[in-house]
Amino acid sequence: MGNKLDPKVAEAIMLKAGLKPLEPYTNSTTKWKCLHIACGQIVYPVFASVNRGQGGCYECGRRQSVEKRRIPEREAVAIMLKAGLKPLEPYRNAVDRWKCECLNCGAISYPQLNMINYGQGGCKPCGHIKTGLASRLTEKELRSRLKVQKLQLVDKYKWREKDENFKVKCLICKQNTITNTNALFRKNRNAGCENCSRQSAGSLQVSEEQYKQVLSEHNLEAFGKYTGNNDLTTVKCLICGKNKKMRRSVLVARKKKMQGCMTCSGAKIADPKKIDRVMKAAKLQPLSPYSGGHDRWKCKCLKCGETVYPQFNSILKGQGGCIYCAEIGFNHKEPAYFYVMIHQELSSLKIGIGNFDSKPDRIEAHSRKGWILAKRYDFKVGKDAYDVEVEVLRWIRKEMGLSAHLTKELMAQGGWSETSDLQEIPIPELYRRIKLAIKKGLQE
Numbered sequence: 001m002g003n004k005l006d007p008k009v010a011e012a013i014m015l016k017a018g019l020k021p022l023e024p025y026t027n028s029t030t031k032w033k034c035l036h037i038a039c040g041q042i043v044y045p046v047f048a049s050v051n052r053g054q055g056g057c058y059e060c061g062r063r064q065s066v067e068k069r070r071i072p073e074r075e076a077v078a079i080m081l082k083a084g085l086k087p088l089e090p091y092r093n094a095v096d097r098w099k100c101e102c103l104n105c106g107a108i109s110y111p112q113l114n115m116i117n118y119g120q121g122g123c124k125p126c127g128h129i130k131t132g133l134a135s136r137l138t139e140k141e142l143r144s145r146l147k148v149q150k151l152q153l154v155d156k157y158k159w160r161e162k163d164e165n166f167k168v169k170c171l172i173c174k175q176n177t178i179t180n181t182n183a184l185f186r187k188n189r190n191a192g193c194e195n196c197s198r199q200s201a202g203s204l205q206v207s208e209e210q211y212k213q214v215l216s217e218h219n220l221e222a223f224g225k226y227t228g229n230n231d232l233t234t235v236k237c238l239i240c241g242k243n244k245k246m247r248r249s250v251l252v253a254r255k256k257k258m259q260g261c262m263t264c265s266g267a268k269i270a271d272p273k274k275i276d277r278v279m280k281a282a283k284l285q286p287l288s289p290y291s292g293g294h295d296r297w298k299c300k301c302l303k304c305g306e307t308v309y310p311q312f313n314s315i316l317k318g319q320g321g322c323i324y325c326a327e328i329g330f331n332h333k334e335p336a337y338f339y340v341m342i343h344q345e346l347s348s349l350k351i352g353i354g355n356f357d358s359k360p361d362r363i364e365a366h367s368r369k370g371w372i373l374a375k376r377y378d379f380k381v382g383k384d385a386y387d388v389e390v391e392v393l394r395w396i397r398k399e400m401g402l403s404a405h406l407t408k409e410l411m412a413q414g415g416w417s418e419t420s421d422l423q424e425i426p427i428p429e430l431y432r433r434i435k436l437a438i439k440k441g442l443q444e
Contacts, residue, residue: 004027005025005028005047007024007025010025010028010047011025013047013050013051014032014034014045014047014050014056017050017055017056018036018037018038018056019034019035019036019037019043019045019050019056019057020034020035020037021033021034022034022035022042025047027047028046028047028048028051029046029047029048030046030047031044031045031046032044032045032046032047034056036056036057036060038057038060039057039059039060041057041059041060043056043057043058045057066093070093070094071094071113073090073091076091076094076113077091079113079116079117080098080100080111080113080116080122081103083116083121083122084102084103084104084121084122084123084126085100085101085102085103085109085111085116085122085123086100086101086102086103087099087100088100088101088108091113093113094112094113094114094117095112095113095114095344096112097110097111097112098110098111098112098113100122102122102123102125102126104123104126105123105125105126107123107124107125107126109122109123109124111123111423114344115344115347115423118344118345118347120347120423124423136159137159137181139157142157142181143157145184145185146168146184148191149184149189149191149192150170150171150172150191150192151168151169151170151171151179151184151192151193152168152169152171153166153167153168153169154167154168154169154176155167161181164180164181165178165179165180166178166179166180168193170192170193171192172191172192172193173192173193175193177193179193208226211226211248214248214251214252215235215251218251218254218258218259218260218265219237219238219239219259219260219264220235220236220237220238220246220251220260220261221235221236221238222235222236223235223236223243232245232246232247232248233245233246233247233248234246235261237260237261237263237264238260239259239260239261239264239274240260240261240263240264240273240274242261244261244262244263246261246262272290275290275312278312278315278316279299279312279315282310282315282320282321283301283302283303283321283322284299284300284301284302284308284310284315284321284322285299285300285302286298286299287299287300287307290312292312293311293312293313293316294311294313295311295312296309296310296311297309297310297311297312299321301321301322303322304322306322308321308322308323310322323383323386330353330354330355330358330382330386331355331358331382332381332382332383332386333381333382333383334355334356334357334381334382335355335356335378335379335380335381335382336353336354336355336356336378336379336381336382336384336385336386337353337354337356337363337376337377337378337379337385338351338352338353338376338377338379338385338388338389338434339351339352339353339354339362339363339373339375339376339377340373340374340375340376340430340434341363341366341367341371341372341373341374342371342372342374342422343369343370343371343372343422344372344422345370346370346405346406346410347421347422347423348405348406348419348420348421348422349405349419349420349421349422349425349430350366350371350415350418350419350420351389351392351393351396351418352366352389352415352418353382353385353386353388353389355382362415363376365413366413366415368413369411369412369413375431375434377434377438384438384441387437387440387441388434388437388438388441389418391433391436391437391440392430392433392434392437393418395433396420396425400420400424400425402420402421402424402425404416404417404418404419404420405419405420405421405422406419
């Protein structure tokens with residue numbers, strides 16, 4: 001072992017580095033309480049690091065690093081003006097929102113210099129117009145679509161909103177009718193006008209023998225005489241024993257696993273007997289009245305005794321229903337965290353949850369892909385973190401009306417469905433919502 005450094009020598013080195021020791025020297029690898037003379041902050045540097053030339057004050061070091069990377073104000077203003085934005089307040093830094101006026105439309109916006117450098121426009125109204133113009137159908141595209149659906153444009157071409165009607169001629173019945181772009185691009189739309197389209201649906205009819213075979217595959221039985229080309233028909237459901245009206249075209253296109261009438265197949269609200277049967281099979285005991293297949297339903301898990309809130313439609317599709325009995329994925333009983341991360345280059349914000357002992361760690365996995373941790377909230381049990389995520393995601397998707405910002409291809413590590421457009425999320429309001437969700441969980 002080498003000789004211990006003289007404390008006076010160590011103190012002299014710290015003073016030379018601008019650090020005044022406030023306690024006796026211990027050794028070169030122990031944190032040493034000091035006063036940073038330049039800023040007046042109490043800091044705890046390690047002598048060995050200071051002796052190697054490191055600063056010792058984290059805050060001052062961070063500010064110096066930021067200052068070195070800082071774009072000069074004159075250059076920053078020039079970048080904004082080139083993007084068609086006139087700054088209305090002094091420049092602070094590249095990541096803060098900067099109040100600007102759009103030189104094109106006069107709208108006030110708050111873009112980030114970083115985002116402008118990455119090629120974003122900065123003005124939302126102009127961006128919406130640009131996106132709308134890019135999505136408009138050209139006359140050639142519209143006529144091509146009409147030709148496929150055996151329709152012909154009557155009036156001169158003029159761009160309209162997707163739900164705005166215009167006049168066309170049906171090449172099947174030779175009659176003039178009206179339609180709109182939404183109707184033209186409806187999935188599985190048949191050719192011709194609305195009347196001819198419905199008749200086209202009737203072309204899915206089959207012979208009486210084939211019709212009975214289709215019914216047999218779906219646990220249904222023919223009721224009365226065969227109705228020929230009439231699409232609407234009456235059948236008897238062999239599961240619930242009731243007579244129901246159904247469209248033959250729906251039966252022909254429907255999946256074989258959908259057994260019985262629309263109610264029994266789960267396409268509509270199931271009858272009480274079926275609900276009871278499905279819940280018993282899932283080992284769940286309802287603790288409140290049934291209110292709908294997509295609503296959270298308070299139940300008691302008969303396996304572990306915990307109270308859970310599954311959706312009936314999810315149980316009908318084969319999901320377990322109890323988050324505590326799940327053998328893989330997020331553990332609702334173990335300590336966990338809720339996090340907020342930001343990716344500046346993708347202009348995206350992400351929320352999520354993870355257990356402390358999960359492998360790989362969720363925050364670390366995203367950090368390797370360029371995501372920066374903005375906030376983390378720790379919870380003693382995973383269920384509390386999960387409830388906060390559900391509440392915050394509900395606010396983003398339902399109240400804010402924002403869909404997922406990134407795709408699976410951009411997030412190979414997973415978690416794309418919890419992303420949102422960073423420009424559209426008011427950060428202070430987001431943190432307020434998180435606090436409200438945590439407070440709500442504590443009250444329950």
